[in-house]
Amino acid sequence: xxxxxxxxxxxxxxxxxxxxxxxxxxxxxxxxxxxxxxxxxxxxxxxxxxxxxxxxxxxxxxxxxxxxxxxxxxxxxxxxxxxxxxxxxxxxxxxxxxxxxxxxxxxxxxxxxxxxxxxxxxxxxxxxxxxxxxxxxxxxxxxxxxxxxxxxxxxxxxxxxxxxx
Amino acid sequence: xxxxxxxxxxxxxxxxxxxxxxxxxxxxxxxxxxxxxxxxxxxxxxxxxxxxxxxxxxxxxxxxxxxxxxxxxxxxxxxxxxxxxxxxxxxxxxxxxxxxxxxxxxxxxxxxxxxxxxxxxxxxxxxxxxxxxxxxxxxxxxxxxxxxxxxxxxxxxxxxxxxxxxxxxxxxxxxxxxxxxxxxxxxxxxxxxxxxxxxxxxxxxxxxxxxxxxxxxxxxxxxxxxxxxxxxxxxxxxxxxxxxxxxxxxxxxxxxxxxxxxxxxxxxxxxxxxxxxxxxxxxxxxxxxxxxxxxxxxxxxxxxxxxxxxxxxxxxxxxxxxxxxxxxxxxxxxxxxxxxxxxxxxxxxxxxxxxxxxxxxxxxxxxxxxxxxxxxxxxxxxxxxxxxxxxxxxxxxxxxxxxxxxxxxxxxxxxxxxxxxxxxxxxxxxxxxxxxxxxxxxxxxxxxxxxxxxxxxxxxxxxxxxxxxxxxxxxxxxxxxxxxxxxxxxxxxxxxxxxxxxxxxxxxxxxxxxxxxxxxxxxxxxxxxxxxxxxxxxxxxxxxxxxxxxxxxxxxxxxxxxxxxxxxxxxxxxxxxxxx
Ligand code: SF4
Ligand code: SF4
Ligand code: SF4
Ligand code: SF4
Ligand code: FES
Numbered sequence: 001x002x003x004x005x006x007x008x009x010x011x012x013x014x015x016x017x018x019x020x021x022x023x024x025x026x027x028x029x030x031x032x033x034x035x036x037x038x039x040x041x042x043x044x045x046x047x048x049x050x051x052x053x054x055x056x057x058x059x060x061x062x063x064x065x066x067x068x069x070x071x072x073x074x075x076x077x078x079x080x081x082x083x084x085x086x087x088x089x090x091x092x093x094x095x096x097x098x099x100x101x102x103x104x105x106x107x108x109x110x111x112x113x114x115x116x117x118x119x120x121x122x123x124x125x126x127x128x129x130x131x132x133x134x135x136x137x138x139x140x141x142x143x144x145x146x147x148x149x150x151x152x153x154x155x156x157x158x159x160x161x162x163x164x165x
Numbered sequence: 166x167x168x169x170x171x172x173x174x175x176x177x178x179x180x181x182x183x184x185x186x187x188x189x190x191x192x193x194x195x196x197x198x199x200x201x202x203x204x205x206x207x208x209x210x211x212x213x214x215x216x217x218x219x220x221x222x223x224x225x226x227x228x229x230x231x232x233x234x235x236x237x238x239x240x241x242x243x244x245x246x247x248x249x250x251x252x253x254x255x256x257x258x259x260x261x262x263x264x265x266x267x268x269x270x271x272x273x274x275x276x277x278x279x280x281x282x283x284x285x286x287x288x289x290x291x292x293x294x295x296x297x298x299x300x301x302x303x304x305x306x307x308x309x310x311x312x313x314x315x316x317x318x319x320x321x322x323x324x325x326x327x328x329x330x331x332x333x334x335x336x337x338x339x340x341x342x343x344x345x346x347x348x349x350x351x352x353x354x355x356x357x358x359x360x361x362x363x364x365x366x367x368x369x370x371x372x373x374x375x376x377x378x379x380x381x382x383x384x385x386x387x388x389x390x391x392x393x394x395x396x397x398x399x400x401x402x403x404x405x406x407x408x409x410x411x412x413x414x415x416x417x418x419x420x421x422x423x424x425x426x427x428x429x430x431x432x433x434x435x436x437x438x439x440x441x442x443x444x445x446x447x448x449x450x451x452x453x454x455x456x457x458x459x460x461x462x463x464x465x466x467x468x469x470x471x472x473x474x475x476x477x478x479x480x481x482x483x484x485x486x487x488x489x490x491x492x493x494x495x496x497x498x499x500x501x502x503x504x505x506x507x508x509x510x511x512x513x514x515x516x517x518x519x520x521x522x523x524x525x526x527x528x529x530x531x532x533x534x535x536x537x538x539x540x541x542x543x544x545x546x547x548x549x550x551x552x553x554x555x556x557x558x559x560x561x562x563x564x565x566x567x568x569x570x571x572x573x574x575x576x577x578x579x580x581x582x583x584x585x586x587x588x589x590x591x592x593x594x595x596x597x598x599x600x601x602x603x604x605x606x607x608x609x610x611x612x613x614x615x616x617x618x619x620x621x622x623x624x625x626x627x628x629x630x631x632x633x634x635x636x637x638x639x640x641x642x643x644x645x646x647x648x649x650x651x652x653x654x655x656x657x658x659x660x661x662x663x664x665x666x667x668x669x670x671x672x673x674x675x676x677x678x679x680x681x682x683x684x685x686x687x688x689x690x691x692x693x694x695x696x697x698x699x700x701x702x703x704x705x706x707x708x709x710x711x712x713x714x715x716x717x718x719x720x721x722x723x724x725x726x727x728x729x730x731x732x733x734x735x736x737x738x739x740x741x742x743x744x745x
Contacts, residue, residue, distance in 0.1 A: 072285030073398040082655055085662050088395040096319065097286040097395055103661065120285045137659060 044131075052160030055111050055126040058104060061158075062148040068123035071099035075115035075124050083108035084115060102147060106132055106140040116161075125157050167254040172261055184247040184258055185213055190734055195260050196269060196302050198276075198294055198384045199336035200248035202736045203441045204345055207337050210276075212298070214244040214268040216259040244268050266302070273303035279314040279359055280385075281331040289386030291399040292739040295334065314359050322352065322363070323371035325445055326379060326388055330362045333387035339363065339379040346442060346534075347373035363387075374536065377445045381431055382738050390429070392449055397423040399741055403648040405635035406433060408622050410498065410615045411447040412530065413539035415624030417719065418443060420616055420635040423650065425665030427452040427616055427636060435719050436733035438628065444536050452616075455636060458599050460611040461668040467604075472669070472679070479608050480683035482574060482591050488517040492558055492572045495522040496579040497547040499673050500620030501629065501707075502696040504543065504550045506674035507578060509688060514681040518557035519572070522547055523580055537625055542615070546623030549706050549723060577602060578673055579612060595676055611670035613638055618672040619693040621715060623723065630720035631712060640671045701726075 015021055041048060050056065058075075061068045071088035089100035115124045127149065134140040151158070167178050171188055178187035185195050189202065198210035218240035220228040228236045238257050244264065259265055276295065284290040299305070316330030335354065340363070344350045351371040355364045365371055371379075380388045402421040409416040409430065416439035421429045430451055432443040463475035470478075483491065493515065495507040511520040524539070531538040547553065558566050563585065566572050573590045575582055583601035586592050594606035597614045616636045623629050634641045635648065656663040671679075674696050678688040690696045694712050701707045709726030718729040 070286045071395070072290070073401065074285070077398075077400060077651075082652065082660070085660075088398075090395055095286055105660065108660075141661065 050128045050130070052156035053164075054128055054130075055113050056129040057106060057111070057127055057132055057142075058109065058113075058115055058124050058147075059127040059129070059149045059154070060102065060144070060147040061123050061125060061154060062150050066093075067098065067144075067148055068121045069099050069102065069119075070095050070097045070121055070123070071102070072097070072120060074118045074120065078114045078118040079109075080112060080114065081108040081110050083110075099144065102144050104142050104147060106134070106142060107137060117165075122158070122161070125154060125161065127154065127157065167252050167256070169252050169254075169256040169258060171258045178252040180252075182252050184215065184217070184245075184250050184252055184256075187252050188247070188258075188260075189736060193260075195247045196298055197248055198334060199338060201338055201341075201382055201441075201738065202734075204338060204341045204382075206249050207341060208246050208249040210272070210334065210336050211246060212269065212272050212276075212302075213247040214265065214272070215247045216262055216264045217241050217245045217250060218257045218259070219253075219255055220257070240264075269298075269302040270304045273298055274307060274309075276334050277303075277307060278309045279331070280334070281313065283332070287329075287332065287386035288389045288394060289332075289383075289739075292741050293386060294384035294739055297740075316360075316362050321391070322365055322388070323373075323376050325377050325391055325449070326371060327391050327394070328363060329387050329389070332385050333363060334385055335361050335363075336384055338382045338384065339388060342379050342382060343371060343373065343376075346378070347375045348534075349373040349376075374444050374446065374532065375442060375534065377448055378432070378442045382441075384738065390448075393429045397421070397428045401650055401652065402428055403635070403650040403653060404741065405633050405648045407616065407632045407635060408542060408624075408630050409443060409447040409451060410542040410622070411444070411451055411540065412537045413542060413544050413625035414439065414535050414537050415542055415622055415626075415628065415630055415720075416443040416447055416535060417630070418447070422616075422635045422648075424652075424662050425637050425667065427455045434733050434735045434737070437720070437730050438624065438626070438630075439535055441736065441738075442535065444534075446530070446536070454598050455614045455616045459614075459666075459668050460596055460599060460603060460609055460670070461666070463611060463669070464603075464609040466607060472671070475608055475610055476676075476679045476683050479593055479610070479680050482593065482607070483515060483680070483684055486574050488515050489519065490571065490573040491515050491517055492519040492563060492566075492575050493517070493521075494560065494575060494577045494580050494582060495520060495547065495552045497522055497524075497541040497544045497552070498579045498615075499543060499547075500615075500618060500632065500693070501543065501546040501550060501623060501700060502620045502693045503578070503673035503677075504547050504552050505696055505700050506677040506688065506690075508551045510677040510681050512551075514684050514686040518554045520552060520554050520557070521559040521563075522552050523560055539625065542622045542624065544623075545625060545627050545723070546621070546629070549623060549627075550700070550704065577606075595673055597670065610676050611668060612673045612676060613640065613668075613670045617641060617670065619644065619712075620672070620674075621697060621712075624720075627723040628720045629707070629710060629715060629723065631715040637665075637667055638671075639667050639669045640675070642667070 071086050073086050076084040076086045083105045085103045086099050087101035088097050091098045113126050116126050169176050169178050176191045188195050195213050197213040199207045218238040221237040221239040223229045318329045320328045322328045340352045343352045351365045351369045354361050380390050402423045404419045404421055407418050407420045409418045417433040417435040418430050419433050430448045434441050462469045463472055465478055493511045525541050526538045527540050528538045530536055567588045575589050576593045578595045581600045581602045586605050592606040593608045594603045595610045595612050596603050597612045603609045617634050617638050619634055620632055621629050634644050652662050678690050681688050701710045706723040710721055721729055
């Protein structure tokens with residue numbers, strides 16, 4: 001039989017095999033770190049505010065005249081996770097369609113941002129909201145009441161999209 | 166027979182055909198807007214421009230060839246419109262080359278100059294010809310930087326059709342339809358140039374009973390259905406082939422379903438029945454009863470029950486009475502399969518000749534075109550399969566016999582027999598929708614509607630046509646080959662859109678074969694196709710028919726299964742893009 005051994009432990013030197021110097025070096029690093037300033041954030045008391053480029057939960061833009069969304073259903077079609085359900089209704093406004101029902105299932109959403117990308121009205125955009133905890137699967141299905149966010153709160157993302165999209 | 170070559174493909178055309186027709190017969194669609202095979206040729210959109218040429222002839226009359234034997238083509242000085250150019254022997258047509266493409270790009274740019282591009286709010290999006298060609302036959306660029314024209318939007322042309330002037334591309338299909346098919350010349354162009362728009366003549370309304378067909382044939386979203394508007398995007402629906410149950414014509418239709426709800430009904434080409442059209446009543450009257458006021462569970466004495474108990478209770482009642490005391494009222498609303506089961510149940514299980522069905526004739530509904538007075542889809546099938554006997558109790562002498570206490574039990578299928586309910590001991594109702602009979606009946610067995618079953622109808626022309634299930638019930642949940650939208654396919658049980666109601670209804674033939682078995686006379690059918698194969702084997706008029714043949718030929722005539730009519734050349738005004 002012609003078996004060649006070339007396993008890692010066989011390639012190591014004596015000092016490497018006994019590990020002690022490595023353990024010493026590791027402990028030294030830890031010890032040094034103890035005297036440096038700490039970065040730990042006291043979440044949730046202290047919150048991290050992401051920048052405009054962050055993709056948190058998708059929300060609907062609410063303008064003074066009402067929602068921007070015209071219920072075209074493109075976000076629902078493009079969503080790879082089938083998280084969005086839109087039902088259209090008719091209004092008397094110039095844009096004659098509006099979403100009678102708009103639901104995003106946050107248990108399905110994967111935060112890919114495709115819905116934002118496809119929307120012809122810039123009506124659905126990714127927010128900074130990352131605090132998504134639910135105790136009941138039904139609570140994770142967000143309706144228009146939770147999705148519509150006043151445009152003033154979404155300026156960072158809209159600015160980001162204007163620049164980089 | 167003129168032979169022409171379209172894009173290198175040799176085609177046998179019929180004399181007098183236009184290029185676009187010859188191409189359609191060879192399953193090739195030349196881009197077009199204003200042409201429609203069911204209407205006269207207008208030739209006004211110019212989308213169908215193609216490069217037409219003939220082989221170049223040498224002085225001796227022979228085609229000139231190059232060194233490798235290819236003929237030289239003498240192309241026309243200008244392009245020709247395929248919808249109005251008749252074929253000629255030897256004609257060579259190029260629909261894909263640079264010259265044609267250049268023309269198509271130019272036409273598309275022109276049509277889009279004043280187009281509002283409001284696809285997001287337009288019901289046609291997803292099946293719009295303009296949208297489709299903007300992808301396929303346009304370079305996607307516009308040099309028009311001026312203000313677009315504004316025209317009236319949301320103008321009702323009649324009770325069912327809404328017109329959007331900005332989206333209209335002035336193809337005149339709707340005008341020609343109103344003139345030629347609906348025979349109500351109510352529409353016309355007004356103004357000129359880029360101000361041209363469609364209007365009804367003063368004091369006229371486009372209220373023809375066929376008006377909604379213009380919604381289908383309008384190549385863009387300029388004409389929308391007031392009834393359907395915004396109920397669903399096309400790509401969110403599944404479309405299943407079916408037959409309209411509105412009258413004995415049996416127009417071929419497609420059923421659009423979303424979230425297990427029937428959203429809309431649109432016509433399907435069948436040159437032997439309805440060509441490309443259907444009536445407005447057919448579209449508007451045949452979906453509410455599938456979605457609403459359904460009987461969702463079996464009921465005994467007004468209390469919800471389950472299938473086993475309800476069938477056992479029915480069998481007990483039947484066994485407790487003499488066959489001559491039982492009357493069976495069938496219905497020509499059922500499929501041939503249902504009717505066969507009703508007839509077999511009456512004659513072999515109950516052992517009675519007390520079987521009949523109620524006619525639903527409404528002469529005011531009939532007209533010269535499609536609509537027929539008989540408002541049930543399967544009268545011919547009911548007669549052919551023996552749902553009527555002339556030698557026993559019939560609907561005509563029923564009240565008289567009830568008065569003499571000769572009839573004590575009525576089994577009514579999809580009919581309201583409440584007029585007799587108080588004078589008999591038991592009424593057993595097999596019904597889809599709540600009606601006065603189901604409110605008082607001793608036992609109510611929920612039947613599936615035409616949208617939920619597989620089966621066949623026989624129309625007034627004796628044509629047997631296939632229907633397929635589009636809406637899911639607990640019974641057909643695992644039906645093979647059911648059409649599904651992307652959401653139906655990929656949804657999970659806990660998604661809200663999959664929570665559409667699943668009714669606990671069964672096809673009528675299935676209910677009757679269950680009762681038969683409980684009475685000790687099993688019918689041994691497990692699928693509608695079994696029933697149909699049994700009919701085809703034993704009923705001479707149906708001999709030789711099968712679901713596969715019915716599907717292939719879009720229906721076969723009674724007694725003529727061996728000589729089917731020519732298959733229709735299917736033309737779809739707009740084709741839905743793939744869904745998943
Ligand atoms: S972010 Fe992606 S997964 Fe989430 S709703 Fe939008 S398209 Fe769907
Ligand atoms: S893509 Fe935009 S406009 Fe269309 S339904 Fe979604 S959010 Fe509304
Ligand atoms: S309304 Fe539609 S069918 Fe009628 S002319 Fe305009 S585009 Fe053509
Ligand atoms: S003519 Fe009869 S079968 Fe055709 S669509 Fe109208 S009601 Fe239905
Ligand atoms: S289709 Fe030929 S000109 Fe319109």
